Amino acid sequence: MTDLSVWTEDDKPTGPRRRRRRERRGLLAVLIALLVVLALVGGAAAAVFGVSSRLTGLFHGPAPDYPGPGTGHVQVQVKSGQTVADIARTLRSEDVIKSVDAFLSVANAEPASSTIQPGFYDLQRKMAAADALTALLDPSARIQTRVTLPEGLRLDETVKLIAQRAHLPLQDLEQALKHPQALGLPAYAKGNPEGYLFPATYDVQPDQKAPDVLKMLFAAYSTAADKAGVTRTNRTPEEIVTIASLVEAEARRPGDFGKVARVVYNRLAKGMPLQLDSTVNYALKADKQIVTIADLGVDSPYNTYKNAGLPPGPIDSPGLAALRAAVNPTPGDWLYFVTTDPQKGTTKFTSSYQEFLRFKSELQSNQ
Numbered sequence: 001m002t003d004l005s006v007w008t009e010d011d012k013p014t015g016p017r018r019r020r021r022r023e024r025r026g027l028l029a030v031l032i033a034l035l036v037v038l039a040l041v042g043g044a045a046a047a048v049f050g051v052s053s054r055l056t057g058l059f060h061g062p063a064p065d066y067p068g069p070g071t072g073h074v075q076v077q078v079k080s081g082q083t084v085a086d087i088a089r090t091l092r093s094e095d096v097i098k099s100v101d102a103f104l105s106v107a108n109a110e111p112a113s114s115t116i117q118p119g120f121y122d123l124q125r126k127m128a129a130a131d132a133l134t135a136l137l138d139p140s141a142r143i144q145t146r147v148t149l150p151e152g153l154r155l156d157e158t159v160k161l162i163a164q165r166a167h168l169p170l171q172d173l174e175q176a177l178k179h180p181q182a183l184g185l186p187a188y189a190k191g192n193p194e195g196y197l198f199p200a201t202y203d204v205q206p207d208q209k210a211p212d213v214l215k216m217l218f219a220a221y222s223t224a225a226d227k228a229g230v231t232r233t234n235r236t237p238e239e240i241v242t243i244a245s246l247v248e249a250e251a252r253r254p255g256d257f258g259k260v261a262r263v264v265y266n267r268l269a270k271g272m273p274l275q276l277d278s279t280v281n282y283a284l285k286a287d288k289q290i291v292t293i294a295d296l297g298v299d300s301p302y303n304t305y306k307n308a309g310l311p312p313g314p315i316d317s318p319g320l321a322a323l324r325a326a327v328n329p330t331p332g333d334w335l336y337f338v339t340t341d342p343q344k345g346t347t348k349f350t351s352s353y354q355e356f357l358r359f360k361s362e363l364q365s366n367q
Contacts, residue, residue: 062102062105063099063101063102063104063105063129064098064099064101064102065097065098065099065102065128065129066097066098066126066127066128066129067128068126068127068128068131069124069127069128069131070096070123070124070125070126070127070128070131071124071125071126072124072125073122073123073124074094074095074096074122074123074124074125075120075121075122075123075143075206076090076091076094076096076120076121076123077090077119077120077121077207078090078116078117078118078119078120078121078136079118080118082118084103084104084107084113084114084116085100085104087103087116087136088100088103088104088107091103091123091132094123094125095125095126096123096124096125096126096127096132097127097128097129097132098126098129099129102129103129103132103133105129106129106130106133107133110133110137112137113133113137115137116136116137117139117142119142119143119144119205120142120143120144120205120206120207121135121136121141121142121143122141122142122143123135123136123141143205143206144203144204144205144206145165145166145167145203145204146201146202146203146204147161147162147165147166147201147202147203147204147213148165148200148201148202149161149162149197149198149199149200149201149202149217149317150199151199151248151316151317151318151319151321151322152199152248152249152316152317152318152319153197153199153316153317154194154282154315154316154317155177155193155194155195155197155317156285158197158199158317159173159174159177159197162213166204166208166213168209168210168213169210172209172210173210173213173214175210176210176211176214177193177214180193180196180214180218182211183211183214183215183218184214184215184218184219184222185218186221186222186225186237188236188237188238189238189241189313190238190313192313192314193218194313194314194315194316194317195241195242195244195245195313195314195315195316195317195318196217196218196221196241196314196317197214197217197218197221197317198217198218198220198221198224198317198319199317199318199319200217200220200319202216202217202220224319224320224323225237225241225323227320227324228320228323228324228326228327229324229327229328230323230326230327232327233327238313239310240323240326240327241314241318241323241326242310242311242313242314242315243261243264243265243310243326244261244314244318244322244323244325244326245314245315245316245317245318245322246260246264246274246276246278246279246311246315247260247261247264247318247322247325247326248316248317248318248319248322249276249278249281249315249316250276250278250337251322251325251347252339252342252345252346252347253345253347254321256337256347256349257321257322257324257325258325258328258329258330259329259330259332259334259337259347259349260325260337260347261325261326261329261330262329262330262331262332262334263334263335263336263337263349264329265329266332266333266334266335267335268309268310270335271308272308272335273304273305273306273307273308274304274309274310275304275305276304277290277291278315279302279303279304279311279315280295280296280298280302280303280304280305282302282311282315282316283298283300283302283303284298289342290367302315332349333351334349334350334351335350335351335353335356336349336350336351336352336353336355336356336359337349337350337359338356338359338360338362338363339363340359340362340363340366341363341366342363342366342367343366348362
């Protein structure tokens with residue numbers, strides 16, 4: 001039987017027929033090589049990018065690029081979910097770089113290019129592609145306003161501070177707070193945003209409006225409340241936040257937070273009025289270190305000298321430590337506490353009324 005798969009020297013095809021077979025075999029080899037490249041670089045999209053950029057350099061020379069260092073200033077936004085190629089096209093549209101290919105070439109050689117963060121960046125026009133990439137990887141190039149809200153601020157103080165530091169109109173913030181549940185205020189707050197604008201440091205982007213910023217604060221509260229276990233107690237979440245706000249206002253040192261919370265719980269359990277100066281200050285919209293006898297007579301449901309039980313709601317924005325103290329107060333039988341040395345923040349706790357009076361005398365001697 002003749003083996004048709006074997007050619008002799010005499011019957012091998014020659015001329016055009018042989019050349020066509022060689023061309024087909026050569027094309028097949030190229031296709032196989034390309035498939036190997038695609039597999040090695042981890043996917044078709046990445047492979048196409050790598051192969052195309054190399055072929056461009058091979059047949060057309062380096063991609064057009066500005067020599068740098070650039071001129072003027074231009075604000076460029078990197079949006080969430082954008083690919084490196086998307087970013088390159090944005091840069092090209094703003095004339096930051098001369099060509100998309102030049103940026104992709106330097107980005108392909110820099111593994112950190114995949115970590116470019118969304119936000120606004122202060123760049124220059126006509127930058128070298130490598131310099132543009134370096135700027136996008138530099139956090140200091142991001143345009144943002146950092147707003148720090150300390151613990152214990154009342155609602156009006158918080159809103160004014162946001163307006164001042166985030167350069168937002170105060171009236172826009174106040175208007176947005178008329179519908180706080182649409183911004184993320186929990187339903188158990190019953191429409192009262194006092195106590196829920198969480199104290200923390202926030203980065204405000206140039207395009208963010210008043211509702212956007214307030215949403216961040218309410219979202220941060222929800223995260224902190226979940227960490228503290230605000231909804232996992234035998235009291236309502238609103239009561240926990242109210243107690244935490246009292247702790248934030250009264251405790252001077254971190255180690256005292258749980259003790260102050262315990263005094264609140266112990267007095268509530270015995271039906272004793274809380275008699276906290278911080279609640280009188282809230283009723284007066286004041287910040288007095290020492291309240292007077294006349295102050296103690298203010299007619300307000302927040303006056304815990306005249307009214308038993310908790311005030312109607314929070315009196316300030318408590319931080320995470322105060323929330324945790326309200327959820328897990330320190331064990332103890334204390335019913336009284338006095339900050340005997342306001343300068344040092346020394347606070348003493350007791351279950352004895354007589355000792356409480358001695359603590360008050362100590363405070364008077366230190367004032």
